[in-house]
Amino acid sequence: MTPTEVVAAYRAVIELSKAVLPYKTARQVAALNRALRAEHDTVVAAERALAEEHGGVVSPMGSVDFPDADSVETFNREHAAYMEQDADIRLPKVDVSKYTNLLRLSPETICALDGIVTFERDAQAEEAETNG
Numbered sequence: 068m069t070p071t072e073v074v075a076a077y078r079a080v081i082e083l084s085k086a087v088l089p090y091k092t093a094r095q096v097a098a099l100n101r102a103l104r105a106e107h108d109t110v111v112a113a114e115r116a117l118a119e120e121h122g123g124v125v126s127p128m129g130s131v132d133f134p135d136a137d138s139v140e141t142f143n144r145e146h147a148a149y150m151e152q153d154a155d156i157r158l159p160k161v162d163v164s165k166y167t168n169l170l171r172l173s174p175e176t177i178c179a180l181d182g183i184v185t186f187e188r189d190a191q192a193e194e195a196e197t198n199g
Contacts, residue, residue: 070110077107079179
């Protein structure tokens with residue numbers, strides 16, 4: 068999972084967290100939210116450190132001012148490379164397939180959580196589970 072994917076998944080899980088779900092599933096979503104928040108905080112800290120390394124001054128709101136155009140260009144190049152680094156991140160899986168009728172999510176959220184959250188179960192898996 069890249070930092071870009073972490074940021075997108077964190078935003079998406081915030082949207083999913085607004086749904087009212089049965090207790091057990093809600094706890095699973097909360098655990099995923101905490102795990103993604105920790106990963107997101109790591110990405111933000113790394114971005115801040117990279118900005119400061121290139122002379123950037125980070126405001127309390129998160130915007131960055133650089134001393135010159137060369138610093139901005141170097142930062143942007145290194146930041147883009149950083150955001151595409153792949154890391155092995157273990158996240159809890161959540162199955163909300165039984166409750167999709169309760170959800171109103173954007174397509175962007177569904178894409179960002181693909182592989183982390185199960186929105187639909189395939190017919191074979193359901194049949195196997197039913198037949199034991």
